[in-house]
Amino acid sequence: MSDDLRDLPLRERKKLRTRRALAETALRLFTERGYEATTLDDLCDAVEVSKRTLFRNFPSKEDIALAADSDLWSAYLEYVPTAQADGPLLKVLHAALDTTLGAMDPDWDRRFLAARELSELVPALQAHSLGYCHDTTRALIRAVGGRSDADPMRLHLVVEVFVAAWRTASLHWAAQHGEGGRAALRTLVAQAFADLPAALTHPA
Incomplete structure (x- = not known):
């Protein structure tokens, strides 16, 4: 909930930062390109993560949005x-x-x-x-x-x-x-x- 992540273990901090990056980037791409026009591959490329990492954080495209x-x-x-x-x-x-x-x-x-x-x-x-x-x-x-x-x-x-x-x-x-x-x-x-x-x- 707080932006201060210092009390979290390193692994949890990295996971939370990845989740935030995916959510932030998704909203930007969905707004700029359109929801339907933006693929999950586009999102993974923009954040530089694998689809496996994406699905560990979000079950679906809708959940990311x-x-x-x-x-x-x-x-x-x-x-x-x-x-x-x-x-x-x-x-x-x-x-x-x-x-x-x-x-x-x-x-x-x-x-x-x-x-x-x-x-x-x-x-x-x-x-x-x-x-x-x-x-x-x-x-x-x-x-x-x-x-x-x-x-x-x-x-x-x-x-x-x-x-x-x-x-x-x-x-x-x-x-x-x-x-x-x-x-x-x-x-x-x-x-x-x-x-x-x-x-x-x-x-x-």
Whole structure:
């Protein structure tokens, strides 16, 4: 999450730098040449790595393009089990998200916005993003399920509402081209959660 890699073993630092180089270069090439026109061979040549190395870092071309999403949610899913669990689950999930957003590397905002813009142009990325969202939702349900004695259906509903609030806020921020930076994103996320009670009783 942090740009300071000095505490990591050398092998992990090299792996993380390679992953970042692949993700950064992919976004640049996809933007300059087009997503479909850029091959995995093009990407490997630009970063000077083998396809085997590429697939050790990313399962697919779509995963490379949307690396900013997986960076955020991998960090979130790692943090949630250790987060303080006082009060309503929805509040706990939001607090953990705010903490995770604040700890992402300084360049995450730009990469996330670039991925969102690319997704708007590429149907395959839209479909992959929805699939990833589904998988992440299931992983989050499993992560919090062991910490709560809530009814499974209610627990699932809480997580789905959490994901919807995040998605609404992040899409709004992306539509504003990231105006206000990450502070604005965190404010929009907080606003989305605060608006939930009124949204649930919104007149037809």
